[in-house]
Amino acid sequence: MAKTQLNLSQAAGAVGITRRTLYNHIEQGRVTVSRGEKNTRVIDVSELIRVYGTVNLPEKQVHTDSQRKNAQYDFPNEALIAMRKELAELRELIQSQQQLLLEDKQQREQKIEVEEQERQRLQQEVTELKQQLESERKKGFWAKVFKS
Numbered sequence: 451m452a453k454t455q456l457n458l459s460q461a462a463g464a465v466g467i468t469r470r471t472l473y474n475h476i477e478q479g480r481v482t483v484s485r486g487e488k489n490t491r492v493i494d495v496s497e498l499i500r501v502y503g504t505v506n507l508p509e510k511q512v513h514t515d516s517q518r519k520n521a522q523y524d525f526p527n528e529a530l531i532a533m534r535k536e537l538a539e540l541r542e543l544i545q546s547q548q549q550l551l552l553e554d555k556q557q558r559e560q561k562i563e564v565e566e567q568e569r570q571r572l573q574q575e576v577t578e579l580k581q582q583l584e585s586e587r588k589k590g591f592w593a594k595v596f597k598s
Contacts, residue, residue, distance in 0.1 A: 455484070455492040456507075464495075465502040475501070 456464060462472040475481045481501050486492040498505045586594075 454495050455486060456495065456498070457486070457490060457492055458483075461493040461498055464505045464507055465498055466506070467502075 458472055459469055462469045465472075472481065476483055481493060482497050483491045483493055495505060495507065
């Protein structure tokens with residue numbers, strides 16, 4: 451039995467319009483809406499044909515359990531082995547990339563630490579030079595001349 455009622459998203463997709471346009475048509479009374487099983491708004495396919503003409507019904511995308519089981523048994527063993535091998539290689543690649551990132555982070559942290567130490571040393575040197583300059587300014591004229 452074919453599905454005769456579509457939710458609003460499916461209906462909009464079936465006729466090739468946006469959901470907003472469909473909502474506007476519903477508000478204007480051009481399209482009749484009814485309530486579905488779970489009290490959701492649905493539109494009958496015949497209503498869509500009446501208003502919009504042609505309708506492209508959505509393909510069934512949900513697989514049943516039997517379809518899933520058949521797909522598992524039909525899957526070639528060689529392809530499965532190849533996919534598992536590729537997955538293992540990808541995991542190794544990710545792990546090596548993570549290791550490289552970790553090493554890079556550690557190097558950057560060490561560099562930042564060295565630069566911070568250098569900054570503190572230079573700041574201390576600037577402070578000492580300021581103190582020497584200030585002491586030179588405080589000396590009197592004769593002390594500067596005879597450099598005592």
